[in-house]
Amino acid sequence: xxxxxxxxxxxxxxKGEVVAVAETTKSVFDIEAPAAGYxxxxxxxxxxxxxxxxxxxxxxxxxxxxxxxxxxxxxATPATETTAEPARSWTKKAELLAERHKVDISQVPAAxxxxxxxDVEAYVVARTSSQKTARGAIQxxxxxxxxxxxxxxxxxxxxxxxxxxxxIQIIDALQGVRHQRAVAVIDDNxxxxxxxxxxxxxxxxxxxxxxxDQHAAGLFDAAVISISTSIPFRExxxxxxxxxxxxxxxxxxxxxxxxxxxTWGEGNVVMALCHFGACATVGxxxxxxxxxxxxxxxxxxxxxxxxxxxxxxxxxxFGDRVRCGTGIYIEPGVTIGADxxxxxxxxxxxxxxxxxxxxxxxxYSIRGLATGTVTVxxxxxxxxxx
Amino acid sequence: MTRxxxxxxxxxxxxxxxxxxxxxxxxxxxxxxxxxDPYGGAFKVTQGLSTRFPExxxxxxxxxxxxxxxxxxxxxxxxxxxxxxxxxxFIALGADQLINHAAKYPAMYNGAVQVPLVVRTxxxxxRGYGPTxxxxxxxLFFGIPHLKLIAASHLHDAGALLKLAAxxxxxxLFVENKLLYPLALHLSADGAVRSFATTLDRFGYPxxxxxxxxxxxxxxxxxxAYGGMSRLVLPLFDEFxxxxxxxxxxxxxxxxxxxxAPLAEAAAASGRVIVVEExxxxxxxxxxxxxxxxxxxxxxxxxxxxxxxxxxxVIPAAKSLEDQVLVSTAVIRDAVFELLRST
Numbered sequence: 135x136x137x138x139x140x141x142x143x144x145x146x147x148x149k150g151e152v153v154a155v156a157e158t159t160k161s162v163f164d165i166e167a168p169a170a171g172y173x174x175x176x177x178x179x180x181x182x183x184x185x186x187x188x189x190x191x192x193x194x195x196x197x198x199x200x201x202x203x204x205x206x207x208x209x210a211t212p213a214t215e216t217t218a219e220p221a222r223s224w225t226k227k228a229e230l231l232a233e234r235h236k237v238d239i240s241q242v243p244a245a246x247x248x249x250x251x252x253d254v255e256a257y258v259v260a261r262t263s264s265q266k267t268a269r270g271a272i273q274x275x276x277x278x279x280x281x282x283x284x285x286x287x288x289x290x291x292x293x294x295x296x297x298x299x300x301x302i303q304i305i306d307a308l309q310g311v312r313h314q315r316a317v318a319v320i321d322d323n324x325x326x327x328x329x330x331x332x333x334x335x336x337x338x339x340x341x342x343x344x345x346x347d348q349h350a351a352g353l354f355d356a357a358v359i360s361i362s363t364s365i366p367f368r369e370x371x372x373x374x375x376x377x378x379x380x381x382x383x384x385x386x387x388x389x390x391x392x393x394x395x396x397t398w399g400e401g402n403v404v405m406a407l408c409h410f411g412a413c414a415t416v417g418x419x420x421x422x423x424x425x426x427x428x429x430x431x432x433x434x435x436x437x438x439x440x441x442x443x444x445x446x447x448x449x450x451x452f453g454d455r456v457r458c459g460t461g462i463y464i465e466p467g468v469t470i471g472a473d474x475x476x477x478x479x480x481x482x483x484x485x486x487x488x489x490x491x492x493x494x495x496x497x498y499s500i501r502g503l504a505t506g507t508v509t510v511x512x513x514x515x516x517x518x519x520x
Numbered sequence: 521m522t523r524x525x526x527x528x529x530x531x532x533x534x535x536x537x538x539x540x541x542x543x544x545x546x547x548x549x550x551x552x553x554x555x556x557d558p559y560g561g562a563f564k565v566t567q568g569l570s571t572r573f574p575e576x577x578x579x580x581x582x583x584x585x586x587x588x589x590x591x592x593x594x595x596x597x598x599x600x601x602x603x604x605x606x607x608x609x610f611i612a613l614g615a616d617q618l619i620n621h622a623a624k625y626p627a628m629y630n631g632a633v634q635v636p637l638v639v640r641t642x643x644x645x646x647r648g649y650g651p652t653x654x655x656x657x658x659x660l661f662f663g664i665p666h667l668k669l670i671a672a673s674h675l676h677d678a679g680a681l682l683k684l685a686a687x688x689x690x691x692x693l694f695v696e697n698k699l700l701y702p703l704a705l706h707l708s709a710d711g712a713v714r715s716f717a718t719t720l721d722r723f724g725y726p727x728x729x730x731x732x733x734x735x736x737x738x739x740x741x742x743x744x745a746y747g748g749m750s751r752l753v754l755p756l757f758d759e760f761x762x763x764x765x766x767x768x769x770x771x772x773x774x775x776x777x778x779x780x781a782p783l784a785e786a787a788a789a790s791g792r793v794i795v796v797e798e799x800x801x802x803x804x805x806x807x808x809x810x811x812x813x814x815x816x817x818x819x820x821x822x823x824x825x826x827x828x829x830x831x832x833x834v835i836p837a838a839k840s841l842e843d844q845v846l847v848s849t850a851v852i853r854d855a856v857f858e859l860l861r862s863t
Contacts, residue, residue, distance in 0.1 A: 158648075185648075185839060225762070225763045225764045226760075226763035226764070226765060226857070227740070227763055227764035227765045227860065228764065230765075230857060230860040230861045231860075233861045234860070234861055234862065234863070250764060251764045313819070
C-alpha cells in the first residue's frame, strides 16, 4: 500500500532523498528518489498500488500533469504477454502425439479447422498400414477403444520368432496370462507369410534389422524364440538379437508352479505344469516342455531344450546347451556337463562330463496283435502258448 | 458435507465455520497472536470471533511453543482448542509440543486421554514475504503417527473441512494457504470444471476429483496435489480443454496419513501422474505418493511419476526471484506436455 508523500508536487528533490513512505503487510519502508528532479505526484496517499505501477515522475524541468500523462502513455511498454507461440493450426495434443509418433505434423491433413488428436491417429494408422504392405509391420495400438484405456504397454507385447508348433504352444500359454500378449510372429517359411497363427499375424522372414526398427518404433516390447528343436539356432538368434538391444521375455504357462526365490534369466519358455522348486536358478533362453520339474536349488544354464517330464531332484546343475529327451529322472546333486545330449527314459545318478551323449539301453520289443477282438484273456492265453 | 454457497471465499468459509464451531461447542476455544477484533488476525480468519465469543477467544504473546503447549493442556483437560499460528513458518517452534506431546499422549496413556486439538496455520509463498514467511513447513510433520495433516484447497469446502478437523479426536495440523484466502471456493462442475466429485478417504476426509472433460472420457494425465496448488492447477483446465488435453486433478485433504486408494484410482485412470507440492520435492509428499502409487499400480503406470515443487533453496522476497523458485502453472503445463510427448 502506498502510504504518503513526504514532498509536495513540483518540489525539487535530490537523488537519495526520501520522497514517500509505503507499506506492505509486514513493514513500512521509505521510497528514495532514484534521481534528482522535479517531482510530480501520481499515487494518492493510502492507495493500493501494484508492483511496477508508476507512483510519481521526476523530470528535469517543471512540467504539467497532462504532459506527464502524455509521456507515460508514449513510453508505456505493452504488458509482456507469456512468450507468444507461433500461430499453429493444430491442437497441442495433436502436436504432442505427432512428436510421440515421430510424425511431421505439418503433413497431417485436418478433418476440421485444426489438426486434432484423431487426425494424427488416423495418419499414424495409415502410415503403419502402408509400411505393412511394403514389408509387414506390427500394428500400432491406436484408435482402439479398449487399448486407449489399457494401452498395449500395460501388457508386454511379444514378437515370436519361429512360426511352428512352438509358436502355437507359446500363444496358447499367453492366452492364460494378462501381463503379456503376442503381437506378431516371424518365420522364414514363406508359405505362412500373411497368415495368422491363432490370430497372431505372421509378418515375414526372421530379419533382425527390421525387428530393430519395429522395436525402436515401440511396436513390440520383447522377443521370444519358439523353436525348441535346434539349440544352435536358439543360441545364435538370442545372442545376435541381444547384441542389438532387443530384450527377451520369459513366457511361463500360467499352470506352472514357481517356488520362492527362483532366479530367472530371460528368453525362457516354460510350458504347462512345469515346476521350479525354491531357490532354483534359471539361465537364459531355455525351452522346457510340459511337466518338467526343476527341483529346489537346481541351476539351469543357458540355451537348454528339454522334452516333457524332465524331472530333477535337488541341487542338480545343468551346463549350457543341454538337450534332454522325454521322461528323464536325475538324482540329487548331479552335474550335467554343457553340450550334452540325454536320451529319453533315463535315470541319471552320476555327474556327466561335457559333450556327453547318453543313450538308453532299456530295450523293448513290439509285436503285432492278432486281428479281431482283442481281449485280455486272449493275450494271456497267447502268451502262455509262446 | 454441506455444500457451501458457490461464491463464498476460502477465508469467509473458514471464518463462518469457526463461528459455527464456537456456537455449537461450548468447549471450543480459539487462541493465537493478534486474533482479537478489531484486527481479527493477520489474514482475518478470526475476524468478528472475539466480539461474538469474548470469553473464549484469547490473544497470546508471540510465543508459538506456548500457544501449542497451552492448547495441548486445554485439550487434555476437556477443551477443544483451535490455535492459530500466524505464519506456518513458525510452526517449527511448536513442533515439540505437537510431535512429542499432542500426538503421543493418547497412545502413551493407552487411550486414557485424548488430545482433540486443531492447530490452524497459513502456509505458502507467492506474496513476496521472503524466506521466513513463505514456506510450506507441513512437510516437517508428514508421517508423524497420530498427527493428522489436513490441507484445504479451494476445491474443498474449507469451512466444512475445518469442522471435520475440530470433531477429530486426534490432533490436527490444519494447513491453510495464504493465496487461497481471497479466492471463491470452486465446489461444483462449472466453468472449465466439467466433472466434480468428492469421495471420503478411509479417515473420513474428503478427496476431490475434478476434470476438464466430460465424465465418460479417459484422462491423458492425472495431477495429484493438495492445498494451495489448486490455485495453479485449475487455470490449466480451460487452456487444456481447447487443446484436447484431458486432465484429472485429484486433491486429497488428509495428506498425512495418506489413504492411497482414491489416489491410485485417479492415477490408474490415465496412467500418467504428476504430483505437485509447493515445498521442495526431495524427501517430500510427492515421494510418498509416488511410492504408494508404484505399490498399488506397478505396470499400470505408463511413465514414472513426475514430482514438481519448489527449487531446493530459500524463498526470495523479490517477487521476480520468488517466481523462479516456486512451482507455477507454467511448470505444471510443461511437465504435462513432456509426459504426453514421451508416453
